[in-house]
Amino acid sequence: MAKLNINGTVRDVEVEPDTPLLWVIREQVGLTGTKYGCGIAQCGACSVHINDEVQRSCSIRVGDVQASDRIITIEGLSADASHPVQKAWAAIDVPQCGYCQSGQIMAAAALLKRMPKPTDKDIDEAMTNICRCGTYQRIRAAVHMAANGTSRT
Amino acid sequence: MKKTIRGKAAKLSRRTFIVGSAAASGGLALGFNLPGFGSAVAQTASEGTEVNAWVLVKPDDACVIRVARSEMGQGTITGLVQLVAEELECDWKKVKAEQVTPGQNLARKRVWGEMSTGGSRGIRTSEDYVRRGGAAARILLLQAAAEEWKVPVGELTVAEGVVTHTPSGRSSSYGKLAAAAAKLEAPDPKAIKLKDPKDWKVAGKPMKRIDTADKLDGSKIYGVDIKLPGMLCAAIKDCPVFGGKVASYDEAKIAGRPGVRKVVKVKDTAVAVVADTWWRAKTALDALPIVWDEGPNASVSSASIAEQLKEGLGASVSNGDRQNGDALKAIETAAKKVEAVYSTPFLAHATMEPMNATVRLSADKAEVWVPTQNAEASLAALSEGSGVPLAKCEAYRTDLGGGFGRRGGTQDYVHQAVEIAKELPGIPIKLIWTREEDQAHDFFRPISQCRLAAGLDASGNLTGLHARVSGQSINATLNPAGIVNGKDRRQLQGLWAEPGDAQLGYTVPNLLIEYVMRNTHVPVGPWRGVNTNQNAVYMECFMDEVARAAGKDPLDFRRALMGGHPKHLAVLNAAAEKGDWGKPLPAGVHRGIAQFMGYGSYSAAVAEVSVSDRGQLRVHRMVLALDCGHAVNPDQIAAQVEGSVAYGLTAMLYGECRVRDGRMVDLNFDTYPIMRLAEMPKVETVIVPSGDFWGGVGEPTISVVTPAVLNAIHAATGKPVRQLPLKNVRLV
Ligand code: FES
Ligand code: FES
Numbered sequence: 001m002a003k004l005n006i007n008g009t010v011r012d013v014e015v016e017p018d019t020p021l022l023w024v025i026r027e028q029v030g031l032t033g034t035k036y037g038c039g040i041a042q043c044g045a046c047s048v049h050i051n052d053e054v055q056r057s058c059s060i061r062v063g064d065v066q067a068s069d070r071i072i073t074i075e076g077l078s079a080d081a082s083h084p085v086q087k088a089w090a091a092i093d094v095p096q097c098g099y100c101q102s103g104q105i106m107a108a109a110a111l112l113k114r115m116p117k118p119t120d121k122d123i124d125e126a127m128t129n130i131c132r133c134g135t136y137q138r139i140r141a142a143v144h145m146a147a148n149g150t151s152r153t
Numbered sequence: 154m155k156k157t158i159r160g161k162a163a164k165l166s167r168r169t170f171i172v173g174s175a176a177a178s179g180g181l182a183l184g185f186n187l188p189g190f191g192s193a194v195a196q197t198a199s200e201g202t203e204v205n206a207w208v209l210v211k212p213d214d215a216c217v218i219r220v221a222r223s224e225m226g227q228g229t230i231t232g233l234v235q236l237v238a239e240e241l242e243c244d245w246k247k248v249k250a251e252q253v254t255p256g257q258n259l260a261r262k263r264v265w266g267e268m269s270t271g272g273s274r275g276i277r278t279s280e281d282y283v284r285r286g287g288a289a290a291r292i293l294l295l296q297a298a299a300e301e302w303k304v305p306v307g308e309l310t311v312a313e314g315v316v317t318h319t320p321s322g323r324s325s326s327y328g329k330l331a332a333a334a335a336k337l338e339a340p341d342p343k344a345i346k347l348k349d350p351k352d353w354k355v356a357g358k359p360m361k362r363i364d365t366a367d368k369l370d371g372s373k374i375y376g377v378d379i380k381l382p383g384m385l386c387a388a389i390k391d392c393p394v395f396g397g398k399v400a401s402y403d404e405a406k407i408a409g410r411p412g413v414r415k416v417v418k419v420k421d422t423a424v425a426v427v428a429d430t431w432w433r434a435k436t437a438l439d440a441l442p443i444v445w446d447e448g449p450n451a452s453v454s455s456a457s458i459a460e461q462l463k464e465g466l467g468a469s470v471s472n473g474d475r476q477n478g479d480a481l482k483a484i485e486t487a488a489k490k491v492e493a494v495y496s497t498p499f500l501a502h503a504t505m506e507p508m509n510a511t512v513r514l515s516a517d518k519a520e521v522w523v524p525t526q527n528a529e530a531s532l533a534a535l536s537e538g539s540g541v542p543l544a545k546c547e548a549y550r551t552d553l554g555g556g557f558g559r560r561g562g563t564q565d566y567v568h569q570a571v572e573i574a575k576e577l578p579g580i581p582i583k584l585i586w587t588r589e590e591d592q593a594h595d596f597f598r599p600i601s602q603c604r605l606a607a608g609l610d611a612s613g614n615l616t617g618l619h620a621r622v623s624g625q626s627i628n629a630t631l632n633p634a635g636i637v638n639g640k641d642r643r644q645l646q647g648l649w650a651e652p653g654d655a656q657l658g659y660t661v662p663n664l665l666i667e668y669v670m671r672n673t674h675v676p677v678g679p680w681r682g683v684n685t686n687q688n689a690v691y692m693e694c695f696m697d698e699v700a701r702a703a704g705k706d707p708l709d710f711r712r713a714l715m716g717g718h719p720k721h722l723a724v725l726n727a728a729a730e731k732g733d734w735g736k737p738l739p740a741g742v743h744r745g746i747a748q749f750m751g752y753g754s755y756s757a758a759v760a761e762v763s764v765s766d767r768g769q770l771r772v773h774r775m776v777l778a779l780d781c782g783h784a785v786n787p788d789q790i791a792a793q794v795e796g797s798v799a800y801g802l803t804a805m806l807y808g809e810c811r812v813r814d815g816r817m818v819d820l821n822f823d824t825y826p827i828m829r830l831a832e833m834p835k836v837e838t839v840i841v842p843s844g845d846f847w848g849g850v851g852e853p854t855i856s857v858v859t860p861a862v863l864n865a866i867h868a869a870t871g872k873p874v875r876q877l878p879l880k881n882v883r884l885v
Contacts, residue, residue: 016411016433019432020432023430023432026378027386027430027431027432028430030380031371032371032374032377032378032380033370033371033372033373035375035377035505035506035554036377037505037506037507037588038822039587039821040588040821040822040823042821042822042823043505043827045505073371074370074371075370075372078370081366086369086370089365089369090365090366090369093361093362093365093789093792095226095362095365095368096227096228096796097225097552097554097555097556098226098367098373098552098554099375099504099505099506099554099555100505101368102371105369124830124831125831127830127831128829128830128831129829129830130822130829131799131830132503132505132555132557132827133226133505133555133796134795134796134797134798134803134828134833135792135795135796135799136795136799136830136833137795137836138792138795139830140830
């Protein structure tokens with residue numbers, strides 16, 4: 001039994017404490033926007049925010065999460081895809097297959113919260129999620145766009 | 154969420170799809186239930202009037218355009234909808250897409266044509282009939298207006314879904330005309346004159362993708378996200394050594410673990426655990442002691458495979474060749490001789506979404522929910538495995554979290570899910586592979602080596618060229634019928650003499666190209682770009698070696714051999730120009746160039762790289778030129794080119810699936826790394842569509858990425874790189 005605060009709602013989940021947070025979010029809570037890609041903290045498809053920091057939820061045991069920890073998943077990033085990162089992603093048509101993009105968007109949103117005007121080097125260091133479709137060039141452009149509130153030139 | 158569609162039984166209303174409740178019955182067998190879907194691209198037939206198979210018009214003038222091909226990120230849905238919409242003359246802002254199911258396609262005598270999505274064929278082999286489908290719908294809608302107003306159809310004009318009769322000042326919209334149009338006799342598609350692409354307004358333009366919205370908020374449902382009432386989840390382990398079997402397993406050891414419902418032996422080679430959640434299934438499977446009978450291949454290793462291929466380089470039998478003149482003699486008698494041996498490893502597709510399928514077998518129906526590049530192959534696998542006749546099977550396609558050739562004809566994961574579901578009738582079973590299983594049981598990019606030799610005359614002209622590829626055959630694994638009289642042409646893709654698809658762009662007076670088949674126990678299959686990637690590395694890197702030996706500029710040297718191949722040459726020139734070939738570079742930065750053809754399209758690349766004193770490579774900039782004939786969506790073509798650079802560079806830098814004790818060694822992204830954002834060069838895409846053919850887009854440009862970079866490294870270090878991946882190579 002664990003108490004989790006996900007997207008502002010506190011819920012009780014019945015699950016073994018060593019279950020990764022990713023699978024609790026997907027299977028017990030039923031929010032499937034957060035994805036499984038590797039299970040070993042390599043790819044970032046499972047990225048969520050915990051207390052405003054981006055974390056790879058496949059590698060966090062649910063038993064180690066406190067009821068006071070604020071977990072935000074892609075579904076809770078904004079009510080209507082209006083977060084500047086989501087808007088920039090739409091404006092630049094970043095996604096290809098889209099499977100990695102929940103994680104990419106969560107990583108970018110956490111970066112901009114920490115660093116509102118990141119340089120290319122900051123983006124290199126922060127955006128380490130894998131995109132197998134290779135949308136990296138557009139991710140970089142979209143992070144800059146979200147930071148500057150500019151539109152595509 | 155449950156929706157059932159059915160057509161009314163009467164003849165004329167075959168064109169009308171009705172959305173009813175799940176309890177609705179009767180009518181044409183088009184109904185399907187799709188609980189759990191929430192997609193920007195509708196997965197069920199929408200309310201409205203079917204004007205023809207491709208176009209459904211809603212009362213509010215929205216046009217729903219049907220798509221048969223699969224979407225895996227390559228933008229095919231948007232491109233195909235653009236082509237239909239162009240001829241339909243509808244309002245682009247009100248366009249929606251809807252994917253058809255293979256069961257519907259079968260029931261309607263394959264009215265939507267082929268559904269298989271591979272070989273960069275999505276647009277190039279369906280553009281003609283989808284455009285005719287859009288045009289036929291337009292003709293019917295105009296005809297309906299002409300009949301209603303009793304005016305000649307020639308006096309009507311149409312724009313953005315509004316039909317106008319200027320002489321009388323009347324106008325009407327598609328939404329109002331659709332019901333009447335649906336009752337009219339369809340025009341002969343062959344008699345329809347399609348628009349000249351010069352007049353395109355929607356096609357050929359960089360329209361935004363129509364399937365982006367639900368990729369931004371987590372609402373898109375991929376195969377792994379399917380939820381069905383009463384569903385159970387399964388995890389699976391297939392014998393790690395290909396060709397091995399399950400000897401035994403001790404089910405008692407996992408009895409009583411939470412949520413576990415069943416342990417299933419799958420086809421002698423695999424064991425699956427079924428539980429209420431996937432994580433419980435996966436962890437129970439991890440805890441299950443399994444003894445494998447590893448079979449005859451348990452001692453095969455990368456080293457033994459390398460020896461096997463090396464032997465093929467000198468063998469006397471060839472499994473396919475092309476030749477003109479006498480290359481061996483020309484090289485033997487040349488003033489200067491150049492020789493090299495190259496090799497490329499097995500590679501995994503590593504789609505971000507691992508293999509998965511959800512199957513439900515009920516008394517009179519078999520269903521599968523699956524991300525697939527070939528929905529008809531999924532349907533066939535379902536029917537074959539379950540024994541349920543095709544007419545009572547249906548496959549519901551989710552968009553794919555990556556395909557790259559892995560999710561095509563084989564459908565091994567569907568076969569597995571069916572076997573598990575057979576043990577639990579009526580219960581939907583969602584099978585998801587771990588990343589480790591995905592890496593262990595791929596159909597890998599075939600491994601090969603290539604020995605090349607060239608002869609130069611005293612002035613540095615190429616007089617003879619010999620290339621011999623020794624390696625594994627995709628056809629031997631997947632399509633033995635493709636090997637004719639021992640010859641397997643597919644492995645020489647990109648080196649062919651014939652124009653039109655994957656032709657070598659050089660004319661060499663004495664040329665011999667051979668393939669020697671050396672198969673291993675590792676299953677192989679098409680991997681985005683298939684054999685063009687390896688063959689381009691061999692041909693294009695060696696071309697640079699020969700140019701250097703001739704003391705010539707690599708671009709000039711190539712140009713001299715390309716007079717008979719104007720389209721290849723034009724693309725090479727476009728890349729060279731945009732890539733500033735021959736212009737000064739900052740200190741320490743070097744350029745490389747390459748060109749190749751595949752999937753009916755011509756590609757070329759210029760790479761700018763630097764190599765540090767410690768051998769650290771940095772790829773700064775890549776310019777890629779592509780002639781794909783017609784450019785349906787230039788922005789999405791650019792996206793595919795950018796993606797192809799990442800896919801190609803990942804293979805070049807890191808890609809290698811090692812074999813030890815008969816099994817794959819590299820089972821996750823820790824030892825099978827994927828390139829990340831920090832390593833992505835600036836990519837510039839130059840599209841030079843010559844407008845007189847239709848070529849592919851998703852695959853062709855990968856082939857030139859690695860050779861352009863390797864040639865730039867050669868320029869930087871003075872040493873050729875002949876072995877991949879670079880992580881194993883000391884550059885200085
Ligand atoms: S699934 Fe968590 S990092 Fe890959
Ligand atoms: S968009 Fe497909 S993996 Fe990133």
